[in-house]
Every structure is written in structure tokens, then in C-alpha cells.
Amino acid sequence: MTWMQPAIRARRAMLTARLGTVLGQIAQSLEAHMDKPDHLDRLLEQALPSLAPASLLYVIDRDGWQRSSNISALGRDTGTRGQDLSGRPYLVAATAARMLLSPVYISRVSELPCITAVHCIQNGPHTLGFLAADFILG
Numbered sequence: 001m002t003w004m005q006p007a008i009r010a011r012r013a014m015l016t017a018r019l020g021t022v023l024g025q026i027a028q029s030l031e032a033h034m035d036k037p038d039h040l041d042r043l044l045e046q047a048l049p050s051l052a053p054a055s056l057l058y059v060i061d062r063d064g065w066q067r068s069s070n071i072s073a074l075g076r077d078t079g080t081r082g083q084d085l086s087g088r089p090y091l092v093a094a095t096a097a098r099m100l101l102s103p104v105y106i107s108r109v110s111e112l113p114c115i116t117a118v119h120c121i122q123n124g125p126h127t128l129g130f131l132a133a134d135f136i137l138g
Contacts, residue, residue, distance in 0.1 A: 015117075027121045031122065055073075056071065061128070
């Protein structure tokens with residue numbers, strides 16, 4: 001293990017703690033609206049400034065289908081509703097954790113290095129879906 005790996009783990013833990021509270025509050029506000037895509041979009045648009053510098057927010061149901069539009073500073077991309085994101089590696093891990101940060105990957109939207117913060121949307125012990133926030137690293 002190099003000296004860099006502990007530093008990266010510490011930075012990821014700090015980001016998880018910092019983002020976890022805000023994402024948790026937003027996720028809680030989404031819980032009652034999982035079947036209302038337009039309402040999800042409005043809530044995400046209101047939440048985006050509180051997650052600066054997030055580049056993208058979206059909601060995925062527990063089966064991996066995108067329920068909301070992609071929400072960015074440029075507006076809504078409603079064409080992303082209904083896409084199958086179940087194969088994304090971070091979704092598999094998110095079902096076992098309340099909140100996590102993905103490994104770095106290349107975003108399909110921006111084509112830049114990115115991480116995704118994922119927080120469970122729950123109703124009591126039941127996972128309804130996930131709130132995802134993308135952060136561009138480049």
C-alpha cells in the first residue's frame with residue numbers, strides 16, 4: 001500500500017460525511033414522490049444549489065430505472081427518464097449501504113472523470129430508490 005491510498009481513503013470518508021447529511025435531507029423529501037417524475041424534477045432543481053459543485057442530480061428506483069430527469073445547471077433533460085441504470089456498479093453497492101461514493105469513472109454525459117454520490121431513498125426499512133449526484137473531477 002502506498003502513502004497515497006490512506007490519503008485517498010481519508011478524503012473519501014470526509015466527502016461521504018459532508019455529503020451524507022445534505023443528501024439524506026434531500027432523499028427524505030423525495031420519498032413520497034417516487035411515482036411523480038415532474039415533482040421529483042422540481043425538488044431536484046431546488047436542491048441542486050445546496051450540492052454545489054454537483055453537476056447532475058437524478059433519482060433511480062430500486063430496480064435501477066431512472067425516475068427523474070437529469071437535473072443540471074442547464075436545466076432538465078427529460079429524455080433520460082426511464083433509462084435502465086441497473087448495471088451501474090455503484091447501484092449494486094448502494095443497496096448494501098445508506099450512502100456511498102462511487103469509484104472514479106468517465107461520465108457518459110460530460111465525458112470527464114466523475115464520481116457519483118448515492119444515497120438511499122427509504123420509507124422506514126424499505127428502500128424505494130436512490131438519489132444520485134454526479135461530481136466532475138476534471
